[in-house]
Amino acid sequence: AQSVTQPDIHITVSEGASLELRCNYSYGATPYLFWYVQSPGQGLQLLLKYFSGDTLVQGIKGFEAEFKRSQSSFNLRKPSVHWSDAAEYFCAVGELTGGGNKLTFGTGTQLKVEL
Amino acid sequence: EAGVAQSPRYKIIEKRQSVAFWCNPISGHATLYWYQQILGQGPKLLIQFQNNGVVDDSQLPKDRFSAERLKGVDSTLKIQPAKLEDSAVYLCASSLDAPLYNEQFFGPGTRLTVL
Numbered sequence: 001a002q003s004v005t006q007p008d009i010h011i012t013v014s015e016g017a018s019l020e021l022r023c024n025y026s027y028g029a030t031p032y033l034f035w036y037v038q039s040p041g042q043g044l045q046l047l048l049k050y051f052s053g054d055t056l057v058q059g060i061k062g063f064e065a066e067f068k069r070s071q072s073s074f075n076l077r078k079p080s081v082h083w084s085d086a087a088e089y090f091c092a093v094g095e096l097t098g099g100g101n102k103l104t105f106g107t108g109t110q111l112k113v114e115l
Numbered sequence: 116e117a118g119v120a121q122s123p124r125y126k127i128i129e130k131r132q133s134v135a136f137w138c139n140p141i142s143g144h145a146t147l148y149w150y151q152q153i154l155g156q157g158p159k160l161l162i163q164f165q166n167n168g169v170v171d172d173s174q175l176p177k178d179r180f181s182a183e184r185l186k187g188v189d190s191t192l193k194i195q196p197a198k199l200e201d202s203a204v205y206l207c208a209s210s211l212d213a214p215l216y217n218e219q220f221f222g223p224g225t226r227l228t229v230l
Binding site: 004032036041042043044045046049051090092094096101102103104105106107108 | 118119155156157158159160163171206208214215216218219220221222223224
């Protein structure tokens with residue numbers, strides 16, 4: 001069964017500093033990978049996704065992620081964090097099921113930004 | 116464009132009571148999902164509808180949970196009777212169609228507290 005591990009429960013960074021959130025997946029075939037962000041009281045918003053092709057994926061809000069098959073990783077990065085980036089971030093792996101699809105989420109990483 | 120609407124936003128009930136949640140997806144979206152997000156965990160798919168048919172309900176506790184999407188538009192999720200462990204945020208999402216490359220758009224969720 002597919003699974004996702006986000007080893008960092010909490011991360012604190014200073015505004016303007018760079019950010020990397022880690023994600024490791026377990027999936028037998030070529031994975032479909034996603035990063036979502038969830039702000040308090042709001043639903044999840046898709047930041048970026050990887051299906052195939054270029055392993056460096058650009059997303060919204062200045063985020064990017066790199067797919068590394070050899071390490072089973074899909075880490076999220078941002079060169080300069082803004083205070084408004086404080087939120088919870090979820091990595092997910094997608095699987096096509098009979099007639100549908102299924103996302104399996106990690107447990108999330110809570111990002112705190114210090115001013 | 117209006118997003119995914121959910122109501123109520125908050126609900127507090129006692130164990131063994133019943134509760135229902137409502138979701139109105141984005142207009143024209145054929146696929147609708149219900150997720151359960153327990154505090155400290157990532158969302159877990161409960162059920163997926165394609166129009167008014169169920170394509171995946173393998174993780175729905177069918178002894179107490181039920182869901183319907185009678186006209187292929189809005190949907191209700193019911194819990195009867197509720198248990199303490201059902202305390203969670205229930206998220207509804209929709210997408211144009213089932214394939215993974217169609218983004219899932221999430222509603223704000225319903226926070227359920229079972230006392």
